[in-house]
Amino acid sequence: MTxxxxxxxxxVEDVDAVVALVQSAYRGDASRAGWTTEADLLDGQRTDPDDVRAAIGAADSVVVLAERDGSLAACCHVQRRxxxxxxxxxxxxxxxQGGGTxxxxxxxxxxxxxxxWGCTVMEMTVIRQRTDLIAFYVRRGYTDTGHRSPFPYGVERFGIPRRDDLEFTLLEKAL
Incomplete structure (x- = not known):
């Protein structure tokens, strides 16, 4: 890694690249090259161009791109609430993945x-069954609040579940 x-x-010119990156990190065979794959839990899409466009255009919101040597290495979305x-x-x-990016x-x-934005807490939702990913966030200072929310079964824009017990957990970190 250089x-x-x-x-x-x-x-908006970055929408397709962001969709492709997110999909490659979580779904399908390409995601198995890294450790963040959800391929055993979900099929289908992880995000779509409309979702990414909406995040880019939303108030108090930024989709951050991280580039290394001129290519897209990572992304995230941060939105003030x-x-x-x-x-x-x-x-x-x-x-x-696995190199500190x-x-x-x-x-x-x-x-x-x-x-x-002067935010004092960062929060995120993670599929509760992703214990390896939750452990990564805990090592970064996040805590599991114990708050659970249901997975949106039947809404294919979030993916096609491969099991019937999925739910989200809310993690947070004081900033």
């Missing part, structure tokens, strides 16, 4: 939330 990460806000910020759409190119992107997003 070169530093360069961060910038995504524009009062004194909290929501962290989502987090994806690292599966071939670049994700940690750098998270640190950048947390600093952005603090400095741009």
């Amino acid at each position: 070169g530093d990460l360069a961060f910038r806000a995504a524009t 009062g004194d909290r910020c929501y962290f989502g759409m987090f994806a690292v190119d599966p071939t670049r 994700g940690k750098q992107v998270m640190a950048y997003a947390e600093e952005l939330a603090r400095t741009r």
Whole structure:
């Protein structure tokens, strides 16, 4: 891994690249090159161009791109919700996972939330069955709030579940 990460806000011209990155990190055979795959839990799409466009255009929202050596290495979405910020759409190119890129992107997003909007808490939802991913976030200072919410079964824009017990857990970190 050479070169530093360069961060910038995504524009509508980046929509297709963001969709492709997120899909490659979580779904299908390509996602198995990294450790963040959800391929054993879900089929179908992880996001779509309309969702990414909406995130880019939303108020108090930024889709962050992390580029290394001129190519897209990672992305995330940060959106202000009062004194909290929501962290989502987090994806690292599966071939670049495990080398510290994700940690750098998270640190950048947390600093952005603090400095741009004065947020005091970062929160995210994670599929509760993703214990390896939750453990990664716990090592980064996040805690499981115990708040659970149902997976949106029957809404294919979130994916096609391969099991019937999926639910989300809310994680948060004081900034």
